[in-house]
Amino acid sequence: MSIKSIINLKFKSKGFTLIELIIIIIFIGIFTATALTRTQLGLKTIQEKIAIDQITNDIDLARSMAFAKHETITIVFTETNGIFDKSYTIYTGTGVDRVPISDFPNSVNGSISLDNSKMRGIDIESVVLDAGYELQFIPLGDCNLVSKGSIELNSKTIEIEPITGNWTIH
Numbered sequence: 001m002s003i004k005s006i007i008n009l010k011f012k013s014k015g016f017t018l019i020e021l022i023i024i025i026i027f028i029g030i031f032t033a034t035a036l037t038r039t040q041l042g043l044k045t046i047q048e049k050i051a052i053d054q055i056t057n058d059i060d061l062a063r064s065m066a067f068a069k070h071e072t073i074t075i076v077f078t079e080t081n082g083i084f085d086k087s088y089t090i091y092t093g094t095g096v097d098r099v100p101i102s103d104f105p106n107s108v109n110g111s112i113s114l115d116n117s118k119m120r121g122i123d124i125e126s127v128v129l130d131a132g133y134e135l136q137f138i139p140l141g142d143c144n145l146v147s148k149g150s151i152e153l154n155s156k157t158i159e160i161e162p163i164t165g166n167w168t169i170h
Contacts, residue, residue: 044121048154051114051122055088055151055158056167058112059135061105062090063165067141074098077124077133077151084124086115125152129160137165 016024058075066073074091077084089111091098100110114122127133129149136144143165151158157170 044154047119047122048156051119051153052156052158052169054106054112054114054119055153056169058088058090058104058106059158059160059165059167062135063137063141063143065092065101066137066139070139072098072136072138073101074134074136077127079127079133084127086122086124087111087113088124121154123154125154127151135160135165141165 062073062075065071069092071092072094074094075088076091077088079085090101090104090107091110092101093099101107102109104110104112106112114124127150129135130145130147134144135149138144142163143160145160145162145165147162149160149162151160158167159170160167
């Protein structure tokens, strides 16, 4: 076998054509787009679950604090121009004497924000409570609701039972 035939044999048997490389790049692009779409959908579900856990845990803690400390504890949701803020505040006391609970867990001076990296994209769509946008627990741990209240996030609703303040998710 001559040197020329050995060189030709090496070049013919190795490598990919340009078309093969383009097809592989297209497949990688399709798989990447599919994976990112599914990741974003899963991420929204996880973020909403974190927000629900935050709100429901705060409701339970406010009820327990009211009972344990024999104080009135109030969760206040606010809105600006018809859109609910991505935060709510926890207060102790009643009327003009109420003050934010500065050491409430996961809060900054009693204000809990849903606008952070764990819950970005989660909105409080509506709050329906008897006393406007306030959920209040009296010193015995009972809440101020006479009828069912609700807090609606993007696709889930937290329903709050009257008197007990127990909640369910729908």
